[in-house]
Structures are given as C-alpha cells and as structure tokens.
Amino acid sequence: MEKYQKITAILSLGMMSLGVNAAPNVATDITPVHSLVSQVMAGVGTPDLLIQSGASPHNYSLSPSEAEALQEADLVFWIGEGLTPWLERSLDNLSPTSTKIELLEAQGTTTYAFREGATFGAHEDEDDGHEDEAHEDEAHEDEAHEDEAHEDEAHEDEAHEDEAHEDEAHEDEAHEDEAHEDEAHEDEHHHDHSGVDPHAWLDPANGKVWLDVIASALAEKDPENASQYLENAAISKAKIDTATLSIENTIAQLQDKQFIVFHDAYQYFEKRFGIMAAGSISISDASKPSPGRIAEIRQLVEDLSVSCVFTEPQYNPGIVNAVFGDTGVNTSGVIDPLGSGLVTGTNLYSNLLIEIAKGLQSCLGKK
Numbered sequence: 001m002e003k004y005q006k007i008t009a010i011l012s013l014g015m016m017s018l019g020v021n022a023a024p025n026v027a028t029d030i031t032p033v034h035s036l037v038s039q040v041m042a043g044v045g046t047p048d049l050l051i052q053s054g055a056s057p058h059n060y061s062l063s064p065s066e067a068e069a070l071q072e073a074d075l076v077f078w079i080g081e082g083l084t085p086w087l088e089r090s091l092d093n094l095s096p097t098s099t100k101i102e103l104l105e106a107q108g109t110t111t112y113a114f115r116e117g118a119t120f121g122a123h124e125d126e127d128d129g130h131e132d133e134a135h136e137d138e139a140h141e142d143e144a145h146e147d148e149a150h151e152d153e154a155h156e157d158e159a160h161e162d163e164a165h166e167d168e169a170h171e172d173e174a175h176e177d178e179a180h181e182d183e184a185h186e187d188e189h190h191h192d193h194s195g196v197d198p199h200a201w202l203d204p205a206n207g208k209v210w211l212d213v214i215a216s217a218l219a220e221k222d223p224e225n226a227s228q229y230l231e232n233a234a235i236s237k238a239k240i241d242t243a244t245l246s247i248e249n250t251i252a253q254l255q256d257k258q259f260i261v262f263h264d265a266y267q268y269f270e271k272r273f274g275i276m277a278a279g280s281i282s283i284s285d286a287s288k289p290s291p292g293r294i295a296e297i298r299q300l301v302e303d304l305s306v307s308c309v310f311t312e313p314q315y316n317p318g319i320v321n322a323v324f325g326d327t328g329v330n331t332s333g334v335i336d337p338l339g340s341g342l343v344t345g346t347n348l349y350s351n352l353l354i355e356i357a358k359g360l361q362s363c364l365g366k367k
C-alpha cells in the first residue's frame with residue numbers, strides 16, 4: 001500500500017515536471033454538439049453534456065449537477081438562444097473568464113429562417129421557388145452538376161440574408177422579458193424574434209465548419225494541446241464527408257416521395273440532401289400544434305398522397321396516431337434530430353445523420 005502511494009506520488013511529480021496540465025472544463029448543450037467537441041478533444045479530455053440524451057432541448061431544466069458543470073466551464077459550446085432560450089440567463093451569469101461560443105453565430109454557418117405554416121407556406125418560400133424554377137429552365141441544356149451549383153449559390157445567398165435578419169432581430173430583442181413569463185410568451189419570443197431555425201447541426205457542412213470553430217477556441221484556451229485539437233478536427237471532417245456520401249446513397253431513390261415530419265427540425269438536412277418534407281405537424285420549437293394546423297396537415301396528406309408521417313422519440317406519438325390513424329398513411333416511421341437512441345460521444349454526430357437517412361428509407365422505400 002505504501003509502495004503504491006509512492007509510485008503514484010512519483011508519477012504525478014513526473015507529470016508535473018513534464019508540464020502536462022488538465023484539459024479545460026468544457027460544457028456543451030446537446031448531444032450532437034457534445035459529439036463534435038468530444039471528437040476535437042479526443043486524447044485530451046471529455047466535455048460535459050448539459051441536456052441529456054432523449055430530452056427535448058426546447059423545454060428543459062438543468063439538474064443541480066448539470067448546472068454545476070456549467071458553472072465550472074472554462075468554455076461553453078452551444079447552438080444558440082433559438083434552440084434553448086432558457087439557457088441564456090445561466091450563460092450570462094458565468095464567470096467573465098469563461099468563453100461562450102454560440103455556434104449559430106459562427107462565421108461560415110449556413111442558417112435558414114423558420115418556415116411558415118404547416119405546409120411550409122408558399123409566401124415564405126416564394127422567392128426561392130422562383131429562383132429555383134429559373135435555374136431549372138436554364139439548366140435544361142446544362143448538366144445536372146451545374147444545376148446543383150446554382151442551387152448552392154442560392155442557398156448561400158439565403159444564408160447571408162438570414163444572417164442579416166438575425167442581426168436585426170438581436171438588436172430589436174429585449175432580453176428582459178425572457179425568463180419568467182409563461183410558456184406561450186416564450187414560444188412567441190422564440191418564433192417571432194430570433195428568426196433563425198436553430199436545427200443547423202443537421203447540415204453536415206455546418207458540422208464541419210463548427211469542428212474548426214471548436215478546435216480554434218480550444219487551442220486558444222489550451223495552447224499546449226493546440227496541435228492535437230487541430231489534427232482531431234481534420235480527421236473528424238473527413239469522417240463527416242464519408243457519412244455524407246453514405247447518406248446520399250441511402251436516399252438516392254427517395255427524393256420524389258411525400259412525407260410529413262413531426263416538428264419542423266429538418267430543413268437543414270432536407271436542403272443539403274435534396275429530400276424535402278411536405279410539411280410538419282408542429283413548428284420548429286416543437287410547441288403544440290393548433291387545430292387549424294392539424295386540419296391543414298390532414299388535408300395535405302390526402303391531397304398529396306403522402307407516404308409517411310414520421311414521429312420522434314422525444315414526443316408522444318399519440319397525436320400522430322389520433323390525427324392520421326384513419327387516413328391509411330404509414331405512421332410507423334421514426335426520425336430523430338438528436339440521435340437519442342445512440343451512444344453519446346465521438347461517433348454520435350455522423351451516426352445521427354445516417355440514422356435519419358435510414359429512417360426515411362425504411363418508411364419511404366416501401367412500395
């Protein structure tokens with residue numbers, strides 16, 4: 001026993017003399033962000049996860065241990081107030097030495113405005129629609145690849161516009177009315193003022209942008225391990241590319257199928273992979289849909305011969321069965337923007353994107 005203690009003492013002395021210091025305390029909001037940060041920190045440390053797997057980030061209360069992890073964080077990576085408006089106050093109260101990185105605001109991030117209406121209303125997307133049509137006409141004599149390029153340009157323009165809108169929104173915002181108001185007001189706030197659909201991790205291009213953002217923030221906090229962080233980020237970006245190819249293969253034959261998603265969380269995935277949902281039961285903050293919206297979706301299911309209505313594990317499928325039980329549409333498919341059935345950690349990010357593709361295929365691929 002005594003001998004063991006001596007060895008431990010010698011070892012820790014050795015480590016001190018080598019200058020090996022502890023990794024920074026890092027907190028992350030949701031499992032996909034936790035996964036990206038875990039990849040960048042591999043071999044150095046492990047980040048804390050604030051919002052546990054399986055819970056909806058739209059409404060959540062930190063447990064005492066999660067709140068403590070946040071208090072002790074040197075560095076916090078979070079999607080942004082659009083996803084977790086309730087988290088902003090806790091972040092404001094953190095020590096001034098801690099660094100908070102709002103990924104939605106990171107340079108290079110593609111963002112989209114909320115979609116309007118149960119069927120992603122014509123008025124909001126009208127301009128984009130015309131643009132796409134125009135490109136399609138041009139493209140008749142062009143190659144398919146060029147058409148893709150046009151589409152990407154359009155997306156980029158959209159993204160810039162959205163950034164501008166977001167800045168405006170931030171200026172208008174009165175942060176005081178956030179915390180203690182009733183849920184209805186919070187939803188209103190979330191939807192009307194922030195403007196940006198927060199589910200941006202579902203575009204793997206954003207995942208890659210964020211890996212670099214995460215690596216440089218960590219490198220700045222912890223220069224001794226900088227090269228490890230940067231190397232890890234490069235490896236992880238290549239992994240995302242591999243996952244992206246596999247997803248493209250999985251959904252290659254499904255693009256013409258009509259489907260409805262549970263809450264409007266998937267436009268980043270849809271636009272990146274060219275597989276568009278016809279509508280969503282619930283809006284982007286996952287609040288309860290109005291009877292009018294439900295009626296609209298039911299009508300859509302009949303009009304478009306929708307193949308599948310997807311449920312999500314975070315929410316009770318009861319509403320889906322109650323609304324669509326007698327329409328004959330398949331309601332057995334499940335897709336999940338957070339990968340809540342998956343093991344948390346390094347592999348979760350790519351796996352959750354792959355699982356969404358598989359979920360789409362398992363329902364839409366049926367004759």
Ligand SMILES: [Zn+2]
Nearest residue numbers: 263265284286
């Ligand atoms: Zn959501």
